Amino acid sequence: MTEHPQEDHLEPTSVATSTFFKIELEQYNSAFGISAETLRVLAAxxxxxxxxxxxxxxxxxxxxxxxxxxxxxxxxxxxxxxxLEQRQQHADVKTTQPKQTLAEAFKQLLEGAGENHDNAKSSPRNGGHS
Structure with a gap:
């Protein structure tokens, strides 16, 4: 990749007016990006x-x-x-909400079952067979 001395460094909330910007690649391939070597080989x-x-x-x-x-x-x-602005607003809402713990999610799931849910009805221990 070429570096441009007067490039704009794009921040998540900035708007670049330049046609050049710096891309920082991962050292190793991961879920967050590819390595510079992988990019070079793929391009080649x-x-x-x-x-x-x-x-x-x-x-x-x-x-x-x-x-x-x-x-x-x-x-x-x-x-x-x-x-795209609406998409960004939706993403902002999702990232500002507190993360739910597994215990909280499970509790919410159980509370959401309600009395009308099939699992909420009592069933005989013998499975309904005499």
Whole structure:
């Protein structure tokens, strides 16, 4: 990857005006990202640069996520921007809610069964057989 001295470092809440930014790759392949070596080998297998491979992956991701994305239009429509903002708000709500413990989730599950649930009805110990 090439480094650009006057690049913008993208933060989760910032908007970059530059066309360059730094990508920090993992030292080893993991669920959080791939290593620089994996990126280089993968790009070489397609006979493209690592930058071109990343751009293609991001394009495919954008096509999968943004409704009616037109790759011939340089900007997003107001509806597409609104959709992505709503997606962000939904993600913010999920991350600010306190995490539920397994015990709390189990208790909520049991309380949710209610009296009308099949398991709430008493059944004979012999399974209903005489």
């Amino acid at each position: 297998s397609y006979n493209v640069t690592p930058e071109a491979l990343i751009n293609r992956a991001l394009t495919m991701w954008a096509q999968a996520v943004i409704p009616d994305l037109d790759l011939d239009t340089p900007t997003l429509t107001p509806d597409q921007i609104k959709f």
